[in-house]
Amino acid sequence: MNQRGDQKMRTMLLATDLTARSDRALDRAARLARETGTRLTVAHAIEDVKGVEESVNVPSWRRGKPAWKRLDALKAAAAADIRTQIGEQPVEPQIVIGEEKAPELIARLAADGDFDLVVTGVARDAGQGRVVLGSTVERLIKSGLAPVLIVKCRPVEGYRTVVAASDLSPTSARALRATLDLCAQSEVAVLHAYETEEEGIAVHGGSEQDPAYRKALEDARRFVADAAGDQEGRVRLVLEPGSPLSLLNSYATDHEADLVALGTHGRTGFFARLMGSVAERVLLTAPCDVLVVRGK
Template sequence: MAPPRSILFATDLSCRCDRALDRTVALAGEWRARVIALHVLERPSQVIDAPSWRRADDPRRVAERRMRADLGVGSGVELELIVERGDAAALVLDAAQRHDCELIVTGVARDETLGRVLLGRTVENVVRRATVPVLVVKSRPREPYRNIIVATDFSETSRAGLATTLAMFPTSQVTLFHAYDVPHERYVEDRMAAREGYARAARLEAEAFLAGVPSLARERTRIVCEYGTPEALLRDLADGGMVDLVVAGTRGRGRIAELFLGSVAQSLLRGVPGDVMIVPRGA
């Protein structure tokens, strides 16, 4: 498995999307990948009965001008600009497929008109339906990803997440992270002993899981097993500045399966104060 050679950058042209743009350009330069930059016009243009000098410019031309101004100067990256009209999530997924993109990158806008669409409906729909990894950029890039956490429930889906991470970021320190709990803990007499027992079992399973990884990759991968819910623990780690990127797979089993379904998925994407990459089954 090799790093992506083609990246789809989905932008709403808001000021906050420059973080995702900077990360896209950095990754494209690192991987020598081309960038497909897509902007979707979700609302039909208004036809106004007014003199020509009072009419607004064609939205496509405006979007293309802004995209070229933001993307086209001095990056040294092969770039193709696309402006389309329609459903944002559907067009993002379609463009990724048509252009053989192996990664989708998007940001999280705070604009009142665009922010809720991108962060909520569009990003969530893209994450749920994508067949390639989706990187949601929140932090301003200051350096390459150095410390990456890969959440695992030991399923084949989370194995794909680990393999994808190791291939994309061959020089980064990777932490294989598993959150465990004690079933029916309130009925257990010695809770501390029970937690220690489950921690040992989780550690053994993590070591067996990691044994399938090539030896060179294992050398830069450490194991962390913690008691608690994955979403809360991952938020805490990211909030403490101990991680640059959180990676998880979708459609696994157990807690990680729950993590990226429904309201908990939104909570993680909104709540982790850092970048999140979602790797789908089969990516």
């Protein structure tokens, strides 16, 4: 993943605010680290440093204690909480407690650390309860520093039913390789939505009688052979005419997928932009976790 050719995943960064909304991402990262032996770095930001330093509203048992000691105590408590939640790992995790805004902390670590994967959760609108993209997630994806795994669902097992959307671009190839790496024991369905102008699409779409399907099948087979290499046997092609968004969410729902993967900034309209596009709607509406890989 990242820029190390065929090298497998070795380093993972988890962003957590230690609230309930981050529990699922933490559990997934811990599981992945155990399954793959990956070195896990866990980052947590203490953003209200000023509030810690101020002496107003300090409880009686903390009065007289220097601000730096109060801050150190908060850091120690956060680190202990993380170690308890992560549990035993084959490789000792690194814990980073920063005194800055979470997006800045995570972006700095991602830029400096050359991570193969960044894991984070999603926010929820306090008024409506709907999933929203937080500023940390948006910044991570836009940076393109590493593939980003957005965890929505509580993990009960490893990823088993996986679908990777593809427009057959180099960015989609990157996303497929990252998905195969992340889900080493699973088959990956590559879903390619193609256009057809043939009449009678309901009858001929998805069959050898449709010239557009034949062309899509030829292109998709070539794509998989090039992108997956010796992992080609783990890939199953799903070719359908229609809208990528509706097809992807429909497939994920009907097949009870636990992971959807996609690349951004490919050559077609589907991946042409990230925020405010179909790609963003996939992040918000997919019924499962989403892996996003951004092209260069």
